[in-house]
Amino acid sequence: MITAAEILHGALDKAELAKINKHLVLYKMLDINEEISAICISLMKKYCLSHRPYIQDLFIASTTLYHQTELFTLNIKDFRYIENIKLIVL
Numbered sequence: 001m002i003t004a005a006e007i008l009h010g011a012l013d014k015a016e017l018a019k020i021n022k023h024l025v026l027y028k029m030l031d032i033n034e035e036i037s038a039i040c041i042s043l044m045k046k047y048c049l050s051h052r053p054y055i056q057d058l059f060i061a062s063t064t065l066y067h068q069t070e071l072f073t074l075n076i077k078d079f080r081y082i083e084n085i086k087l088i089v090l
Helices: 001-010 012-025 032-047 053-069
Strands: 070-072 085-088
Touching: 001 012, 001 053, 032 053, 053 070
Parallel strands: 070 085
Antiparallel strands: none
16 A cells, blocks of 8 residues: 555656556555554664664565565665565666
């Protein structure tokens, strides 16, 4: 869910927003639950001073860690310092 919101937030105009909406329906949305929220808080406590992470990035990382899956990202700097996260980069 948080990834979809972050992508939608980046839309520059109505045409781009429509294009994003068209593609978002192709993907399964993973809800944030209490466990993911707890992981997010733990990550924030650990990294808030050293890396100044954005909350949305920590929710994305927390969801990835909770579901034990890989995270595809073009922004490796936002995630590479998080222990046990599996990144797929181009």
